[in-house]
Structure formats: C-alpha cells, structure tokens
Amino acid sequence: MFDITIIGGGVIGCLIGRELSRYRVKTLLIEKDSDIANGTTKANSAIVHAGFDAKPGTLKGKFNVEGNALYDRVCGELSVPFxxxxxxxxxxxxxxxxxxxxxxxxxxxxxxxxxxxxxxxxxxxxxxxxxxxxxxxxxxxxxxIVSPWDLAIAAAENAIDNGMEMSLDTEVTGIERIPDGYRLITTGTAIESRIVINCAGLHSDRIHNMVATPAFKIIPxxxxxxxxxxxxxxxxxxxxxxxxxxxxxxxxxxxxxxxxxxxxxxxxxxxxxxxxxxxxxxxxxxxxxxxxxxxxxxxxxxxxxxxxxRATPDTGDFIIGEVKEAPGFIDVAGIESPGLTAAPAIAIHVTELVRERLGNPAANPEFTPTRRPMVHFSHLPAEAKSAWIQKDPRFGRIVCRCESITEGEIVDAIHRNAGARTVDGVKRRLRPGMGRCQGGFCGPRVVEILARELNIPMTEVRKDRPASVLLTGVTKSASEAVIA
Ligand SMILES: Cc1cc2nc3c(=O)[nH]c(=O)nc-3n(C[C@H](O)[C@H](O)[C@H](O)COP(=O)(O)OP(=O)(O)OC[C@H]3O[C@@H](n4cnc5c(N)ncnc54)[C@H](O)[C@@H]3O)c2cc1C
Structure with missing residues (x-):
C-alpha cells in the first residue's frame, strides 16, 4: 500500500511529488498518457506571472506571488531554463x-x-x-519566462531519485473506499493508497466525482x-x-x-x-x-x-484541500493560469496538508534537491564537446540540424529515470522537432533511435499517448523498391 498516490503528471503533480520526496513516505505518481507534462503543462504561455491579476484574498493571488518568489531556487536546483x-x-x-x-x-x-x-x-x-x-x-x-515541461520533467526525475515511484500509461477509471484509504481502479493494476491527491487537470472534476458528490465543474x-x-x-x-x-x-x-x-x-x-x-x-x-x-x-x-x-473551474478560484466527505482525498483542481507560476507554492502547501494527515513523517535523510543535468551538447565549449565525443561517439552524430541535437543526447534522454518513451517526449526534453523544419528531417531518426533503445518495433513507437502510433507497417522493402 502506498502512503500517497498522485493522479496526474503535470507540473502540479510532479512538483508535489518532488516536495513529498523530502519525507519518508511511499509515493506513487500515476499518469494516463505515455509521458509526464503531456496535458496543459505542455501548451501554455510559459510565463511566470508577477501576480497583479488575481483578486486579493484568492488562492490564485496568494500562490501566484509565493510561487513566483520560489522560481529562482527551484529552477536553479533542477537546472531548468528560467x-x-x-x-x-x-x-x-x-x-x-x-x-x-x-x-x-x-x-x-x-x-x-x-x-x-x-x-x-x-x-x-x-x-x-x-x-x-x-x-x-x-x-x-x-x-x-520558463520552460514548463522541463520543470515538470525535472521535478519528476528529482522526485524519483529521492524515492518516488511513477506509473505511465495508467488511467484511473474508478476509486473505491477501503478501510485504510482508497483503491484506485486503473487501466493497469489496482492501486491502494492511504492518501490520494487529485491533480488530474482538465479531468479533475471527474476524479473528484469518483469519491464525493459533485462540487465543481471544469470548463475547458x-x-x-x-x-x-x-x-x-x-x-x-x-x-x-x-x-x-x-x-x-x-x-x-x-x-x-x-x-x-x-x-x-x-x-x-x-x-x-x-x-x-x-x-x-x-x-x-x-x-x-x-x-x-x-x-x-x-x-x-x-x-x-x-x-x-485551460482547466477553468466554475468556482472562479483554485480548488485546493481535503474533500470533507472523503478523508485523505485531496483536490488540487481548477488550476488554470497562473497555475504554472503558483505550482511550487501549491506543492509546499499540499505537502503540509499531507504531512499533517500522516502525523508528521520523518525527513528523508537521502533527499537531494538537485538532478543530474541534461547534456545540451550545442551549449558546450569546444573542449567539452570533444571530451563527450571521445567518451561516446554518438555525441558526434547530429540528428536534429535545426537545434543541433546529437544522438548521444537523445540516448541519454531516453535512459534517464523518467526517460522519454515517445517522439514528443524526446522533443520536449531536447527540442528535436521544435526548430524550423518541425521534425521533417529528424523525426524518422528519432523514431528509429526510440525503437532501438527501447527494444521495440518502430510500429510501436508512439507520438505521445497509448494509441498514438506513427507507423502502421512496412509498405515495401528497399529491394522491392529497387525492382519496382
Ligand atoms: C492557454 C493557456 C495559457 C496558460 N498560460 C500560463 C502562464 O503563462 N503562466 C501560468 O502560470 N499558467 C499558465 N497557464 C496555466 C498552466 O498551464 C496550468 O495551471 C498548469 O499547466 C496546470 O498543470 P496541472 O498539472 O494541473 O495540469 P496538467 O498539465 O493538465 O496535468 C494533469 C495530468 O493529469 C493527467 N490525467 C488526467 N486524468 C487522468 C486519469 N484519469 N488518470 C491518470 N492521469 C490523468 C493528464 O493526462 C495530465 O497529464 C496557462 C494555461 C493555458 C491552457
């Protein structure tokens, strides 16, 4: 049984996971898609708002300003562009x-x-x-300005380094009460957890309604x-x-x-x-x-x-707190803008709620706030580039010409602890496909590398979620093509 299960691997769920990993708790993050940061977190303005928009006295106002102030530290620790x-x-x-x-x-x-x-x-x-x-x-x-998906991915990697577990391609389809907490029915195996945190973004009303009477509606x-x-x-x-x-x-x-x-x-x-x-x-x-x-x-x-x-709630403000009729079930819902900005502060607040519920678990003595930085080959000085190529010749092979991304970087991004499993996952971690040609040149090479490194056929390489295959089968072999 897990102490805590987080539903949803957006920036909110990932930063909460990281914050919880400061303590001795058994935490699982589950995400329905084939990668984290594949929901609203991947498609927004990427602005760390100063905090003058939200009405004073609202959760949006409070967490916006607090979250903004945390950005230098969080992005510094996680090596995220900000x-x-x-x-x-x-x-x-x-x-x-x-x-x-x-x-x-x-x-x-x-x-x-x-x-x-x-x-x-x-x-x-x-x-x-x-x-x-x-x-x-x-x-x-x-x-x-920040890179929102980098922040979510970095937070998840850091949380996993500190002991969090993660399950992708796992959609929560139902929730049952059990004596010590909840049983989550998923598209994979059932999961039991003392505490459940609902960070399901656009689907957070549906998840809430699995344990309690409807209290809010999310309007996309x-x-x-x-x-x-x-x-x-x-x-x-x-x-x-x-x-x-x-x-x-x-x-x-x-x-x-x-x-x-x-x-x-x-x-x-x-x-x-x-x-x-x-x-x-x-x-x-x-x-x-x-x-x-x-x-x-x-x-x-x-x-x-x-x-x-935007996961706009019909209540007008973020919905954050334990659900009265469902002890141990915490909503972190309706997190529309400025949710990205507020995320680091929301994560601290929710972690405090969880700690209180679990009777103040001890600190994790092995917690480290930093993650192994990504290799960004094109940013390195010439001597460092040579050293990487000496160590691994794949750093000498450019796959994405627009953004100068090497095969070595792609292989590293796939084999990290929250590594890329999809074409979009590689794109978000390193940017092949985000340049001028938008993947026209490097896309097929990325599919090939994913298939080789994950040891799967190319027809199983996905764009971003379970059903999003890119190739359906062989049309004709090279020898047939020559004969034709
Ligand atoms: C157009 C636009 C512009 C924005 N601009 C800004 C901005 O500039 N600055 C700012 O601060 N904020 C901005 N925001 C808001 C910000 O993007 C969000 O607040 C933030 O990304 C929300 O993160 P999240 O983790 O709550 O949601 P998401 O990133 O959507 O994550 C929720 C996750 O839950 C998963 N999930 C859902 N249902 C299930 C299930 N049943 N089982 C398992 N997993 C499930 C989803 O797949 C998803 O990955 C903007 C939003 C939009 C749409």
Whole structure:
C-alpha cells in the first residue's frame, strides 16, 4: 500500500511529488498518457506571472506571488531554463487607464514587488516595437519566462531519485473506499493508497466525482498560439500583455526561454477536454489582437501553431484541500493560469496538508534537491564537446540540424529515470522537432533511435499517448523498391 498516490503528471503533480520526496513516505505518481507534462503543462504561455491579476484574498493571488518568489531556487536546483525578463501591461487609450491602475493597486495588495507605472514613451524606449498608441504601461520586474515541461520533467526525475515511484500509461477509471484509504481502479493494476491527491487537470472534476458528490465543474477553454523562428526571438525582450478582459489576460507577445517568440492566446470554451487543434479563425483573431501591441511582428517567420486547454473551474478560484466527505482525498483542481507560476507554492502547501494527515513523517535523510543535468551538447565549449565525443561517439552524430541535437543526447534522454518513451517526449526534453523544419528531417531518426533503445518495433513507437502510433507497417522493402 502506498502512503500517497498522485493522479496526474503535470507540473502540479510532479512538483508535489518532488516536495513529498523530502519525507519518508511511499509515493506513487500515476499518469494516463505515455509521458509526464503531456496535458496543459505542455501548451501554455510559459510565463511566470508577477501576480497583479488575481483578486486579493484568492488562492490564485496568494500562490501566484509565493510561487513566483520560489522560481529562482527551484529552477536553479533542477537546472531548468528560467529568466526574469520582466513584463509590461499596455493601455492604449485614456479609457483603459482605470483598469491599468486597478491592476497596479491589486498587485500592491497581493504583495508584488517593484511595480512601476511608466509612460507610453518610456515603454517604447524599453521596447522599440511597441505601437505608437500605447499611452501608459504597468511594468513588473518580477515577471519571468520558463520552460514548463522541463520543470515538470525535472521535478519528476528529482522526485524519483529521492524515492518516488511513477506509473505511465495508467488511467484511473474508478476509486473505491477501503478501510485504510482508497483503491484506485486503473487501466493497469489496482492501486491502494492511504492518501490520494487529485491533480488530474482538465479531468479533475471527474476524479473528484469518483469519491464525493459533485462540487465543481471544469470548463475547458482553448487558447491558440503562434510560435516564431528564433530570427524573431528578440522582437520584444519583456512579456507584453494588454489590459485583461473578463475572458482572461488577453493576447501576449513574449520571448521564450529557448529564444523563440510566442504570440497568443485567445480564449474559447470548448466541449471536449482533448480539443487541442488550432483553427484558422482562432489564429486570425490572435494575430489581429497582437497587432494592437506591436504592428510589425513578421508572421512570415511563424514555424508552428498550437493550442492549450485551460482547466477553468466554475468556482472562479483554485480548488485546493481535503474533500470533507472523503478523508485523505485531496483536490488540487481548477488550476488554470497562473497555475504554472503558483505550482511550487501549491506543492509546499499540499505537502503540509499531507504531512499533517500522516502525523508528521520523518525527513528523508537521502533527499537531494538537485538532478543530474541534461547534456545540451550545442551549449558546450569546444573542449567539452570533444571530451563527450571521445567518451561516446554518438555525441558526434547530429540528428536534429535545426537545434543541433546529437544522438548521444537523445540516448541519454531516453535512459534517464523518467526517460522519454515517445517522439514528443524526446522533443520536449531536447527540442528535436521544435526548430524550423518541425521534425521533417529528424523525426524518422528519432523514431528509429526510440525503437532501438527501447527494444521495440518502430510500429510501436508512439507520438505521445497509448494509441498514438506513427507507423502502421512496412509498405515495401528497399529491394522491392529497387525492382519496382
Ligand atoms: C492557454 C493557456 C495559457 C496558460 N498560460 C500560463 C502562464 O503563462 N503562466 C501560468 O502560470 N499558467 C499558465 N497557464 C496555466 C498552466 O498551464 C496550468 O495551471 C498548469 O499547466 C496546470 O498543470 P496541472 O498539472 O494541473 O495540469 P496538467 O498539465 O493538465 O496535468 C494533469 C495530468 O493529469 C493527467 N490525467 C488526467 N486524468 C487522468 C486519469 N484519469 N488518470 C491518470 N492521469 C490523468 C493528464 O493526462 C495530465 O497529464 C496557462 C494555461 C493555458 C491552457
């Protein structure tokens, strides 16, 4: 029997797992997909928000500011790319100024440090590509950008190093009460656990309803984005917001930690929690809205588009706490934006709830806060590159030309403790397929390497989840092709 089972391997579940691994507890993380960070965590704006948006007194407001402050330490320990690039909210007319001042006031109430109202001219001095219509802006120096999936993966790796167990391709389909806790019915074997933590994102209402009467509903809200080539990565250096609307924080323009430019998202309620396709109309609305902030973004440099789904709760705030009718069952639900920012603080809070329930378990004497860093070959100085190639010639073979990723790095990413099992898993850990050609060149090589390293046929290599096979069988062999 496990002490704790976490349902859902997004950034919330993975950081909670890491935080729990500081203690002597037997923890299992289960994830329905074939990799962690495959839900909302893989498709969002990747902004570490300063914290002026949420209403004072809400969980969103509290955990946003606390989470933001933890980012330097957490990302430092886990070797995750994070940069405090600062953010600006723009007002385009006198009529928007009350909203801008309201954000500033809210930010001060929430405890956001360093907020500054600046003139339109000053905003354009700091960001030359901003529109001439900008009359005033709210500058927040603590705003940042991060790689969300890297954070989740790094947290899971670190938690596993510290004793957590993980089960992928395992969907929870039912939950039964047993005398000491819960029995989780899954697509794999049944799992017994004293405590269950519901971090199932878009499905967290369904998981809650397995143990208690319905208390909230999750409404998936889609947000669509453009990703630009690195050639546009310096178009802005801050994250540029517009004044928020009842639909959310509006369309932003931001550099990414990997040097690309990101423009989006819109906000549209959808029926299905898997509806992550982009639409021509949605992307057109994103482009139109973004042109208000900066009219000269070069859309010819777009390399891809994507959509993410917000797990918007009908309660208006994060839902975090033990369910009254289900002792030992903890909801961490409705974690829409600023959930990525809040995640490190939520993880500490939930761990405190669990410790209390388990009667203060002892500290894990073997806990280490750092993980073995990933090898990023292209970032290394020439001597280090030679040393890696001497040690393992696979570091001398480039598989992804756009991002200069070597076979050696891919093999390492597959064999790590929470290693990549899918094409998208390799892509998220190292970026083959995230460059200009979007996997056109390296995709087949990655499939080949996955098949070889996992010792499975290529027809079993998946994109990202159990049913997502890429190849169905051989069409004709090379010798047949020559004869034909
Ligand atoms: C468009 C958009 C923009 C955003 N921008 C930002 C931003 O800039 N900054 C910010 O702070 N936040 C942002 N967010 C919010 C942030 O992305 C989320 O708060 C965060 O990713 C939520 O993580 P999670 O772990 O709760 O959910 P997820 O990442 O969705 O993880 C939940 C996991 O549970 C698994 N699961 C579900 N059901 C089951 C089951 N039955 N059995 C087993 N596993 C299951 C899923 O497969 C999934 O992997 C944004 C969100 C969106 C959609």
């Amino acid at each position: 940069k405090r690039n600062g953010s600006m909210v723009l007002a385009f007319s006198e009529s928007e100024l009350p909203e801008l001042y309201n954000l500033e006031k809210r930010g001060r109430q929430n405890g956001v440090p360093g907020l500054e109202l600046i003139s339109g001219d000053e905003a354009r001095r700091r960001e030359p590509h901003l529109a001439k219509e900008v009359v005033e802006a709210l500058y927040a120096p603590t705003g940042g 809200r889609r947000g669509e984005y453009f990703v630009f080539d690195r050639s546009e990565g310096n178009h802005v250096s801050h994250t540029i917001f517009q004044c928020p609307t009842p639909n959310g924080k509006g369309v932003l323009i931001s550099p990414s930690v990997h040097g690309n430019l990101l423009v989006g998202p819109n906000a549209e309620a959808v029926q299905d929690a898997e509806h992550t396709e982009t639409t021509a109309a949605g992307l057109a609305s994103v482009r139109e809205a973004a042109s208000k902030s900066s009219p000269d973004v070069a859309y010819s440099a777009v390399i891809t588009s994507f959509a993410g789904l």
